[in-house]
Amino acid sequence: xxxxxxxxxxxxxxxxxxxxxxxxxxxxxxxxxxxxxxxxxxxxxxxxxxxxxxxxxxxxxxxxxxxxxxxxxxxxxxxxxxxxxxxxxxxxxxxxxxxxxxxxxxxxxxxxxxxxxxxxxxxxxxxxxxxxxxxxxxxxxxxxxxxxxxxxxxxxxxxxxxxxxxxxxxxxxxxxxxxxxxxxxxxxxxxxxxxxxxxxxxxxxxxxxxxxxxxxxxxxxxxxxxxxxxxxxxxxxxxxxxxxxxxxxxxxxxxxxxxxxxxxxxxxxxxxxxxxxxxxxxxxxxxxxxxxxxxxxxxxxxxxxxxxxxxxxxxxxxxxxxxxxxxxxxxxxxxxxxxxxxxxxxxxxxxxxxxxxxxxxxxxxxxxxxxxxxxxxxxxxx
Numbered sequence: 001x002x003x004x005x006x007x008x009x010x011x012x013x014x015x016x017x018x019x020x021x022x023x024x025x026x027x028x029x030x031x032x033x034x035x036x037x038x039x040x041x042x043x044x045x046x047x048x049x050x051x052x053x054x055x056x057x058x059x060x061x062x063x064x065x066x067x068x069x070x071x072x073x074x075x076x077x078x079x080x081x082x083x084x085x086x087x088x089x090x091x092x093x094x095x096x097x098x099x100x101x102x103x104x105x106x107x108x109x110x111x112x113x114x115x116x117x118x119x120x121x122x123x124x125x126x127x128x129x130x131x132x133x134x135x136x137x138x139x140x141x142x143x144x145x146x147x148x149x150x151x152x153x154x155x156x157x158x159x160x161x162x163x164x165x166x167x168x169x170x171x172x173x174x175x176x177x178x179x180x181x182x183x184x185x186x187x188x189x190x191x192x193x194x195x196x197x198x199x200x201x202x203x204x205x206x207x208x209x210x211x212x213x214x215x216x217x218x219x220x221x222x223x224x225x226x227x228x229x230x231x232x233x234x235x236x237x238x239x240x241x242x243x244x245x246x247x248x249x250x251x252x253x254x255x256x257x258x259x260x261x262x263x264x265x266x267x268x269x270x271x272x273x274x275x276x277x278x279x280x281x282x283x284x285x286x287x288x289x290x291x292x293x294x295x296x297x298x299x300x301x302x303x304x305x306x307x308x309x310x311x312x313x314x315x316x317x318x319x320x321x322x323x324x325x326x327x328x329x330x331x332x333x334x335x336x337x338x339x340x341x342x343x344x345x346x347x348x349x350x351x352x353x354x355x356x357x358x359x360x361x362x363x364x365x366x367x368x369x370x371x372x373x374x375x376x377x378x379x380x381x382x
Contacts, residue, residue, distance in 0.1 A: 024071035025163045025222040033240055041135030043072035046242040057245035058337040061208050062377075065169035066241035067229050070207075070214070071222065074119075074138025075162045078129045078145065080153035087121065087129045090145060090285055092268065094278025100125045103188045103203050107268055107276055108133070108141050109286030113293060114264035115271075117141050118256065120205060122190055130201075132164070132216075134258050144285075163222030167229055168212030168249075170380065171236035176202070176213060178232035179225075183213070187382045196224050207246060209253035209379050251334045251343055254304050254374020260315055261302060261331045261345050269293045270347065271302045300328060300347045303354065304372040307342030310335065311362045313369070319346050320359045327352050330360065338377050342367070345374070 021044040024030075030037065034050025046069060048054050060066040078087050088095040093106030100123050108116040117137035122130040133141040138159055146155045167176055173183040181202050182191045190203035198221045206212035217225050230238060247257070256262045262271050269290055277290065305313055313333035321327040333344035348371065352358070356371045 022072070024069050025219040026069045026071060026226050029223060029226055030069065030240075035240075035242060038243075040243055041072055043135055045069070045072055046240075047244045048242040049240050052239050052241070054242070054244040054248060055337050057239050057241040058248050060237065060239040061169045061210055061241060061245065061249055062338060063170070064237040065167065065171040065175050065233050066239050066245070067226070067233065068166040068168065068241045068243075068246055069163070069226070070166050070246075071163040071219075072135040073164050074131075074133040074135060074141070075158040075164075075216070076131055076133070076138065076142050076145075077156045077158060078131070078149075078153060079127060079156065081127055082150070083153050084123060084126045084129050086150060086153050087131075087145070088278075088281070089283050090148065091119075091121070092277045092284050092286070092290075093121070094281055095121070095123055095129075097278070098123055098188075101189055101191070102186075103190055103205060105188075105276055107262075107273070108137075108144065109268070109284070109290070110264060111286055111289065112264070113267040113269070113286040113289035115258065115262040115266065115268060116144065116264065118258050118262055118276075120203075122201065122203065130216075137258065161219060162216050163219050163225075165215040165217065165222070165225060165229060166206055166208075166212060167215065167233075168206045168208045168241075169210050171233070171238075172210075172212045175229060175233040175236060175238060179228045181213075181215070195228075196221050200225065206381065207255060208249040209255070209375060209377065209381060210249075211380050211382075248334050248337055251332055251345070252336055252338055252375065252377045253379060254345060254376065256302070256345070257332060266302070266331075266347065267293060267298070270298045270300055297350065299350055301350055301352075302331065302345055303348050303352065304374040304376060305330070305333070305342075305344040305346050305358070305360075305369040306372045306376060307344075308368045308370075310341060311365070311367045312342035313344035313346070313360050313362065313367075317360050317362070319348060319369075320361075321352070322357065324359075327358060336376065342369075343376055344369075
């Protein structure tokens with residue numbers, strides 16, 4: 001694929017680099033912008049950009065507006081008579097709580113209650129549901145749904161058919177309005193709009209804690225939309241942002257990352273994400289195991305860690321209690337550009353309480369942390 005000059009993109013088959021990693025339809029633009037790239041979920045994606053860097057990109061989203069390429073996220077559609085009802089009987093969230101034109105954060109669990117993936121579903125109608133899993137888990141989610149589809153329902157993987165841009169920050173509305181895209185709809189609602197002869201889904205979602213939108217665009221139009229967003233955002237100080245800033249932003253909010261804070265070994269009950277489960281539904285994958293765990297009470301829970309200083313916890317580090325005995329382990333950790341301290345998430349024994357003091361051995365030095373309930377900074381998603 002050659003998109004360096006805004007040329008055509010091979011729709012349906014993202015370019016693969018010499019390393020064997022998949023590439024976004026925007027890869028050429030990232031190269032032009034001097035992006036440092038790395039592997040993420042089997043994709044070569046920008047981590048940060050020359051002239052920006054994680055701290056500046058993070059600040060742009062918190063204070064102005066930034067744009068992320070998140071085309072590595074999976075895309076698939078369930079369609080056919082009763083498709084929404086079928087999906088609702090599989091995934092943990094309750095689609096009956098939303099209406100067509102709304103999206104929902106939900107979980108794909110296995111029968112043990114572990115989390116195969118967390119994902120966003122777009123309810124288009126009773127016979128069509130579009131969903132976006134995480135990159136590394138797309139094939140598994142699609143496979144599990146496909147194996148159980150009733151007659152007449154079809155699961156179509158569209159991983160390479162669309163690019164996804166996340167425009168995030170307090171000036172995101174003005175930026176997208178200048179592009180000619182719809183803004184101002186409710187949180188977790190989406191609207192289709194015309195752009196350059198194609199249809200773009202504009203959804204009020206994101207992974208940063210700021211007001212923002214995710215744009216699902218046909219791959220062949222992704223470069224044109226990226227360019228248009230950057231032009232429109234110039235008066236507001238827009239920056240292209242990489243996955244490094246996306247991680248610091250989501251950690252400040254306490255948003256989980258699958259594979260670290262959620263996994264087949266970490267259930268929604270342990271991760272304190274029961275709000276994403278439709279407990280009253282008669283069926284969904286993992287229902288009986290999760291009901292039993294909720295009733296008994298989990299042996300561990302996911303909490304935040306707030307450092308006294310700048311040193312940051314790292315995944316896998318042991319968390320120690322007051323008697324220096326282990327009480328859990330870090331699942332995510334970073335330096336907070338907003339608060340200028342170390343922050344993290346950790347799975348801790350159920351006996352550990354918010355406000356309790358714990359410690360972690362960070363590179364040979366004992367660091368003190370306070371157990372906290374995220375978010376660590378105010379949420380502005382609504």
